Amino acid sequence: MGRDGSQQATLAALAANVGVAATKFVAFLFTGSSAMLAEGIHSIADTGNQVLLMLGRRRAAREPSPAHPFGYGRERYFYGFLVSVVLFFGGGLFALYEGYEKIADPHPLESWPWAIGVLVAATVMEAFSLRTAVRSSNRVRGGRSWARFIREAKAPELPVVLLEDAAALTGLAFALAGVTLAVITGNSAFDGLGSIAIGLLLVAVAVTLARETKSMIIGEGAAPSVQDAIVSVLDGDPSIQAYEQVRTLHLGPEDLLVAARVTMPSSGDVEGAARALAETERRIRARVPIASVVYLQPAPSELASGSRTSGDRPGGPLGRRSSR
Structure with missing residues (x-):
């Protein structure tokens, strides 16, 4: 059922x-x-x-x-x-x-x-x-x-x-x-x-x-409440300095694709950054169980402005950044 x-x-x-x-x-x-x-x-x-x-x-x-x-x-x-x-x-x-x-x-x-x-x-x-x-x-x-x-x-x-x-x-x-x-x-x-x-x-x-x-x-994005849940995970993640271009797409009623571009601290630890991204993906899936596919694309650290930023909701113009 x-x-x-x-x-x-x-x-x-x-x-x-x-x-x-x-x-x-x-x-x-x-x-x-x-x-x-x-x-x-x-x-x-x-x-x-x-x-x-x-x-x-x-x-x-x-x-x-x-x-x-x-x-x-x-x-x-x-x-x-x-x-x-x-x-x-x-x-x-x-x-x-x-x-x-x-x-x-x-x-x-x-x-x-x-x-x-x-x-x-x-x-x-x-x-x-x-x-x-x-x-x-x-x-x-x-x-x-x-x-x-x-x-x-x-x-x-x-x-x-x-x-x-x-x-x-x-x-x-x-x-x-x-x-x-x-x-x-x-x-x-x-x-x-x-x-x-x-x-x-x-x-x-x-x-x-x-x-x-x-x-x-x-192709329709997630409901606003689901989008807010995804953004809240990114907001609360200490390993992410900034993020933008948050996008969602329903692949089916119970399958959601989530994509975002994230900026992480420049530490030179590639393996550590990969583990941090994997942990963020796990948190998103735990918060939004239908998020069956999650893609987080690392952006160059120099894009970070020192404050956390969020991407637009699906359907908005790409790349606009708004300070939180």
């Missing part, structure tokens, strides 16, 4: 979506509801989501190779991106199409109690999955808001499952409203409108996930 609880949340969502998809398609066969069909396709897409996320996690666990010396951790981001682009957009566009077809060529619902019963049962199962995702997220969320957590989360599975389950519950509410209004008014266009609402919801979730996973695929 992942340290962030994402695997537990993914498995819970997979189990819920398999059961929900089966019940929705049974209800569609009895009712002919386009909203039920859209919800069934939605659940099939969600099931595929979980399979892709689990595949990405498995492939990311492979050992580094000559072609990929830093490992395959970013495969989790790639599969998270596939979830958003292929499955969410596919499910969303299909739901929009079904809604349009139902409005353009309306036909009455049949055996509508089936639809109501299935939607209620699906709501219970999706609520259980969302509760598991929320509990897993709370272990690593800290005091951040949900919106900020989704933006800053480095593991793609939890944001995907959270947004997916929230969208599923909202979509079920749309489907229930559409079916209920169609039954009460006798106008099946409400069923089609429910399907269109589900499609718009899925496309909105797809855009959100695509934006967040794209940032990680391109």
Whole structure:
């Protein structure tokens, strides 16, 4: 199980979506509801989501190779991106199409109690999955808001499952409203409108996930709190006179590359300096366990200004030095 609880949340969502998809398609066969069909396709897409996320996690666990010396951790981001682009957009566009077809060529619902019963049962199962995702997220969320957590989360599975389950519950509410209004008014266009609402919801979730996973695929630095922890280690190291160009890069959700240029006292003891650098790297890893790769580049001692200096955060201009 992942340290962030994402695997537990993914498995819970997979189990819920398999059961929900089966019940929705049974209800569609009895009712002919386009909203039920859209919800069934939605659940099939969600099931595929979980399979892709689990595949990405498995492939990311492979050992580094000559072609990929830093490992395959970013495969989790790639599969998270596939979830958003292929499955969410596919499910969303299909739901929009079904809604349009139902409005353009309306036909009455049949055996509508089936639809109501299935939607209620699906709501219970999706609520259980969302509760598991929320509990897993709370272990690593800290005091951040949900919106900020989704933006800053480095593991793609939890944001995907959270947004997916929230969208599923909202979509079920749309489907229930559409079916209920169609039954009460006798106008099946409400069923089609429910399907269109589900499609718009899925496309909105797809855009959100695509934006967040794209940032990680391109390459994203550590969270500010992690960067501060690394800087605090460098600040407290007596063997370092100055440092600059502190850079971090996520190689995967649980693998971080840390690089910095450090200035050490000029003592002529090369072996002693090497041991001191190795000890600094060990302290960084102890403070930041995900720092799997640490590169500290010694700079000429004459660059030291007599005061400790820090490099910019990732993304800032290189080489700017600010006194502490």
